[in-house]
Amino acid sequence: MTEVDAEIIEQARKGDPLAWETLVVRHTRRIYNLCFRFVGRVDQAEDLTQEVFLKVFRNLSSYDAGSGQFVTWMMSVGRNLLIDHYRQSKDDRVTVSVTAENDDELGILDSLPTSEPNAHAEMERNERAVLLRRALDKLPPQLKEAVILRDLEELSYEEIEQILKIPEGTVKSRINRGRLELAKTLQKLRSRRFSR
Amino acid sequence: MECHDAENVLGLYVEGGLSDTQSAKVRAHLEGCGDCALLLLDMESTIVLCKSFPEVEPPPRLIQRVLQETIGPRRSLSWVEYLQVLFRPLYASPRFATGACLAAVSFSIVMNAFGVNLDEIRWSEITPRTVVDGLNRTANVAYDTGMRRLNGLKILYQIQSKIEEMGIDGSQTERPEVDSKTKERSEENSATEHRTVLRARVWSPVKV
Numbered sequence: 001m002t003e004v005d006a007e008i009i010e011q012a013r014k015g016d017p018l019a020w021e022t023l024v025v026r027h028t029r030r031i032y033n034l035c036f037r038f039v040g041r042v043d044q045a046e047d048l049t050q051e052v053f054l055k056v057f058r059n060l061s062s063y064d065a066g067s068g069q070f071v072t073w074m075m076s077v078g079r080n081l082l083i084d085h086y087r088q089s090k091d092d093r094v095t096v097s098v099t100a101e102n103d104d105e106l107g108i109l110d111s112l113p114t115s116e117p118n119a120h121a122e123m124e125r126n127e128r129a130v131l132l133r134r135a136l137d138k139l140p141p142q143l144k145e146a147v148i149l150r151d152l153e154e155l156s157y158e159e160i161e162q163i164l165k166i167p168e169g170t171v172k173s174r175i176n177r178g179r180l181e182l183a184k185t186l187q188k189l190r191s192r193r194f195s196r
Numbered sequence: 197m198e199c200h201d202a203e204n205v206l207g208l209y210v211e212g213g214l215s216d217t218q219s220a221k222v223r224a225h226l227e228g229c230g231d232c233a234l235l236l237l238d239m240e241s242t243i244v245l246c247k248s249f250p251e252v253e254p255p256p257r258l259i260q261r262v263l264q265e266t267i268g269p270r271r272s273l274s275w276v277e278y279l280q281v282l283f284r285p286l287y288a289s290p291r292f293a294t295g296a297c298l299a300a301v302s303f304s305i306v307m308n309a310f311g312v313n314l315d316e317i318r319w320s321e322i323t324p325r326t327v328v329d330g331l332n333r334t335a336n337v338a339y340d341t342g343m344r345r346l347n348g349l350k351i352l353y354q355i356q357s358k359i360e361e362m363g364i365d366g367s368q369t370e371r372p373e374v375d376s377k378t379k380e381r382s383e384e385n386s387a388t389e390h391r392t393v394l395r396a397r398v399w400s401p402v403k404v
Binding site: 006008017018020021022023024028032036037042045046049053054057078085125128129132147151152154170175176177178179180182183184186187188 | 204
C-alpha cells in the first residue's frame, strides 16, 4: 500500500467524506468487476458492489494495514458477500440457467465493452465471454472463486490466501481443480454448441 | 504417474508452479498419454480465455449510489473542494510536497534575480492593474537602459575612429618635415597635447 492510500484511509476513518469519496472512486471498478465475474449479471453486480462498499464503510475501523493491502481486504469483504449471495440465490440461479436460452437474458452482452473495431472479431469475443460465463456458473462456488481470483483477477497466491483465509496448499488445490473442471466444462459446452 | 495423479497437478504445471522433480514426472507422463496432453492444451486455452475476459465498465450512477448509501446526500462541492478531491492523491504525497517546495524556492530566486522583492509584495496590492503597470514600467526601464548603453557604445566607437584618423594624418605630415628642429618640436608638442586632450575626453565617463 502506498503512503497516499494510507493517508486517505486514515482520513476516511476520521470521517472525512472527501477521503471516502476518493476511495470509492478509486476502487469501484475493481469491486464491480469482481462482483460481475462472480454473478454474471449487471444489475446484481451493481447491487453487490453497493453492499460491499456499505460493509467496508461500516467496518473501516477494523481494517489493519499490517494484514495486507486495502484492496485485498475489500475483496475479502466482497467475497464473503458473494458467497452469501450465492447461497441465497441458489434457487433463482438454477431457474435462470434453465430458462435463459438467450444470452442477452443474463445481461452479459450489454455489459461488455465494444472496443473491437471489427464486428466479426467483436462477435467472436462476445461469444467466448458468454461461453466462459456459462462454464464458470457451472463450477462449485469454492472452485469458481479460486479460478476467478487467480485467472481473471490475476491475484497472487498470497493475496488469494488472505481473501479466502485458507492455507496455500488448499488454494493451489482449489485452483488446480477449478481449472480442470472449467476446461472440461468448456469442452462440453463447445461440443454441444457445434452439434446444434 | 497415473492419469489421476497428473490431473491433480496439471493446473499448477501449466504455470510452472511445480518443483523440478514433479514437473519432470508430469512431462514424462504427458509424452506417453494423449488424453492428458489434450487436457493440458484445453487447460492452457482456458487460462488464456480467462485472462482475456474483458473488464466491464461500472455504470456512472453506481458511485453516486454508493456515496448516497454511505455518507448520505451529497452537497455540491465548491471549486476549492473539487480541486482538493481532484488532486488529493497528489498533494497528500511527500514527493509532491518536496516538488512544491523546490518550485517555490526556484520561483523566489528567479524573482529576486529580476529585482522583485517578494517580502515587499502584499496580496492586497496584486490586482490586474498593478501587475500590468509594473510590467509596463519594468519594460520601459529595461528599454531605456539598453538604448543608453547602445548610444554610449556608438559615441565611443566614433571617437576611437576619429583618433585613429588623426593619428594617421599626424604620421603623414611628420615625414616630409625633418629638416627644421624647432618646427618639428613645436608640432610634436601640439600633436601630443591634442592627443592627450582627446584621450582624456575618450576615457572620461560618457555623458549622454
